[in-house]
Amino acid sequence: MADSEAFIPALYKPAGLLPIARHRDALLYTIEKSPVTILVGQTGSGKTTQLPQYLEQAGWCKDGKIIAPRRVAATTVAKRVADEMRCQLGQKVGYSIRFEDVTSASTKIKFLTDGLLLREALVDPLLSKYSVIMVDEAHERSLSSDVLLGVLKKIRKRRPELRIVVSSATLQAETFLQFFARGYADEADVNAVGSIVSIEGRAFPVNTHYLSDPCEDYLERAVRTVFDIHLTEPVGDILIFLTGRSDIDTALQMIADRALSLSADAEKILALPLYAGLTTEEQMYVFEAAPEKYRKVICATNIAEASVTIDGIVYVIDCGFVKLRAYNPDTGIETLSATPVSKASATQRTGRAGRTKAGKCYRLYTETAYDMLPAATVPEIQRSNLAPTILQLKALGIDNIVRFDFLTPPPAELLTRALELLYTLGALDDYAKLTQPLGNRMAELALEPMLAKCLLCATDFGCLSEMLSIAAMTTLQGNVWFTHDSKKQEETAKRKFAVEEGDHLTLLNVYESFVTKGKKDAKWCQQHYLNFKSMSRAVSIRNQLRRYLERFGIAVSETLNTSQDVLKAGGMPMHERLRRCLTSGYFAQAARMQADGTFRLVNDATTVLHAHPSSLMFNRKAEWVIFTEVMGMGEKTFVRDVTKIERGWLVEYAPSYYRLNS
DNA sequence: GAGCACTGC
Numbered sequence: 001m002a003d004s005e006a007f008i009p010a011l012y013k014p015a016g017l018l019p020i021a022r023h024r025d026a027l028l029y030t031i032e033k034s035p036v037t038i039l040v041g042q043t044g045s046g047k048t049t050q051l052p053q054y055l056e057q058a059g060w061c062k063d064g065k066i067i068a069p070r071r072v073a074a075t076t077v078a079k080r081v082a083d084e085m086r087c088q089l090g091q092k093v094g095y096s097i098r099f100e101d102v103t104s105a106s107t108k109i110k111f112l113t114d115g116l117l118l119r120e121a122l123v124d125p126l127l128s129k130y131s132v133i134m135v136d137e138a139h140e141r142s143l144s145s146d147v148l149l150g151v152l153k154k155i156r157k158r159r160p161e162l163r164i165v166v167s168s169a170t171l172q173a174e175t176f177l178q179f180f181a182r183g184y185a186d187e188a189d190v191n192a193v194g195s196i197v198s199i200e201g202r203a204f205p206v207n208t209h210y211l212s213d214p215c216e217d218y219l220e221r222a223v224r225t226v227f228d229i230h231l232t233e234p235v236g237d238i239l240i241f242l243t244g245r246s247d248i249d250t251a252l253q254m255i256a257d258r259a260l261s262l263s264a265d266a267e268k269i270l271a272l273p274l275y276a277g278l279t280t281e282e283q284m285y286v287f288e289a290a291p292e293k294y295r296k297v298i299c300a301t302n303i304a305e306a307s308v309t310i311d312g313i314v315y316v317i318d319c320g321f322v323k324l325r326a327y328n329p330d331t332g333i334e335t336l337s338a339t340p341v342s343k344a345s346a347t348q349r350t351g352r353a354g355r356t357k358a359g360k361c362y363r364l365y366t367e368t369a370y371d372m373l374p375a376a377t378v379p380e381i382q383r384s385n386l387a388p389t390i391l392q393l394k395a396l397g398i399d400n401i402v403r404f405d406f407l408t409p410p411p412a413e414l415l416t417r418a419l420e421l422l423y424t425l426g427a428l429d430d431y432a433k434l435t436q437p438l439g440n441r442m443a444e445l446a447l448e449p450m451l452a453k454c455l456l457c458a459t460d461f462g463c464l465s466e467m468l469s470i471a472a473m474t475t476l477q478g479n480v481w482f483t484h485d486s487k488k489q490e491e492t493a494k495r496k497f498a499v500e501e502g503d504h505l506t507l508l509n510v511y512e513s514f515v516t517k518g519k520k521d522a523k524w525c526q527q528h529y530l531n532f533k534s535m536s537r538a539v540s541i542r543n544q545l546r547r548y549l550e551r552f553g554i555a556v557s558e559t560l561n562t563s564q565d566v567l568k569a570g571g572m573p574m575h576e577r578l579r580r581c582l583t584s585g586y587f588a589q590a591a592r593m594q595a596d597g598t599f600r601l602v603n604d605a606t607t608v609l610h611a612h613p614s615s616l617m618f619n620r621k622a623e624w625v626i627f628t629e630v631m632g633m634g635e636k637t638f639v640r641d642v643t644k645i646e647r648g649w650l651v652e653y654a655p656s657y658y659r660l661n662s
Numbered sequence: 663g664a665g666c667a668c669t670g671c
Binding site: 118119142246301305307388445447 | 663664666668669671
């Protein structure tokens with residue numbers, strides 16, 4: 001885990017000294033008395049590591065029940081708690097993440113991700129194994145934690161003895177409490193449902209500075225601020241919040257250029273990048289103390305806002321923007337664009353300066369601009385493609401999605417679009433019920449619905465083994481190739497695997513080469529500019545998907561080296577089977593090439609789509625195509641993972657969809 | 663001829 005180490009400095013304090021220790025009895029009393037407890041406390045307060053232990057000691061696991069705090073860094077937190085309880089990991093204390101279940105029959109405290117807990121609810125709808133469930137960092141409002149809270153509220157009606165603990169930032173605590181009280185007979189008496197318990201943090205004061213006039217170029221301004229601090233302020237490291245990799249690279253270059261003009265006897269600057277795309281080793285540099293006579297300057301994305309904590313930061317520079325995903329239900333196109341941060345985000349960023357001593361925060365915008373920022377970031381559930389979420393809710397037996405008790409309901413257009421898509425994919429029937437077995441199986445597969453459909457249809461096309469590999473590769477989302485400075489070499493390496501019919505066939509070719517010629521070896525990957533970590537992940541994902549299929553009673557006969565154009569019984573070449581199979585799932589993402597080489601969606605002529613330069617279809621001819629990824633970035637909208645199809649297949653595999661739209 | 667924030671089953 002990239003961020004795992006980051007948690008440790010904050011956690012390695014004697015348990016008795018953690019702020020939460022003083023609240024032990026009060027917390028246990030509250031949880032005993034009220035079904036829902038909202039726990040307000042900062043990272044480092046010890047809530048994730050200590051509360052489960054208090055509960056276990058107080059006898060909440062007596063009759064064999066398990067406490068389940070869901071946590072991003074499940075592995076490291078579980079390890080820490082097992083150490084404190086002096087037991088072996090996987091015994092009394094365990095964790096469960098995808099591909100890794102370190103629990104046993106004797107496990108009492110189980111750390112797991114919220115996605116996995118939801119998945120457990122498919123098998124055990126009342127989550128009856130658990131006596132207490134703690135939803136950690138709920139204020140981050142991730143899609144899965146929002147859904148989990150809705151599901152837990154429903155479970156509570158059937159299991160009044162269940163205890164729910166929600167950890168949250170101060171601002172949202174009341175929202176969570178009101179949510180759990182809403183709709184109950186005793187609604188007026190919120191206290192009967194739950195209570196808020198606050199654990200004080202030990203933050204130091206941070207002085208906030210604004211610009212007096214808006215700035216034109218925040219990168220230039222950020223760099224200037226770095227040198228102002230460096231030349232006039234006392235020791236202490238600097239953390240700059242930027243939007244992404246390109247911002248960070250530019251800023252590092254600008255800092256390096258200006259550092260040349262520092263006088264020889266002055267303190268020096270050690271500037272480092274921090275974003276999720278870096279390898280674990282590259283990320284570790286930011287946690288090391290700077291050498292003597294150096295000031296550390298970290299240029300980071302939002303990863304440093306909540307996921308990663310760096311000690312020794314005294315100065316924060318906030319550019320005021322963050323890159324956010326958004327989904328347009330009219331076009332079905334996702335965008336990733338720089339958006340002004342929320343007040344909550346700005347506050348969180350500022351707080352990063354006051355962890356070890358009093359600090360300063362420089363906001364690269366005016367106070368007027370700050371006043372106009374939204375209070376909180378729009379929750380994911382209100383800006384995402386909800387098809388996977390709806391499928392999941394249906395599989396949990398929640399049929400009336402519109403009446404489901406969402407913490408904040410998503411816009412109707414998002415629900416409509418998702419329901420329409422699931423209907424055209426055949427996952428839902430005319431009454432919006434999950435179809436059997438297709439819909440149910442689609443919900444169980446850990447794939448987005450269109451891809452799940454392809455996989456579940458693959459037997460009909462006689463290409464199941466190949467489609468499994470393609471599905472696994474597609475989930476890697478463009479992380480297949482190792483980015484390299486020499487674009488030329490990278491291109492030649494790619495060309496070796498290229499298959500005329502498109503990117504999916506090429507991905508299949510890469511996968512099959514990796515497991516046969518490459519022998520799943522890291523060196524082989526390096527030679528071919530492939531990302532070894534990603535390729536290994538593809539193997540794990542493929543295995544998991546195959547196990548799902550086998551559970552459904554779908555036999556997978558492994559056939560290798562079929563990516564070359566092997567004719568199968570029936571006379572249809574494998575590439576055509578696969579292209580037809582892909583069309584049966586991705587018909588809603590079909591486009592036609594224009595004379596200028598750009599594409600238009602079949603049912604939305606307004607959006608200009610460009611083949612992403614990393615795609616084989618970049619500057620190649622293909623009249624009709626389907627694509628598995630589309631993303632708006634900056635001014636342009638790109639499609640990637642593109643495959644040639646025949647126009648007639650669209651009507652053949654999606655008659656209702658194309659009759660409606662033509 | 664561009665380059666994707668962060669999680670996750």
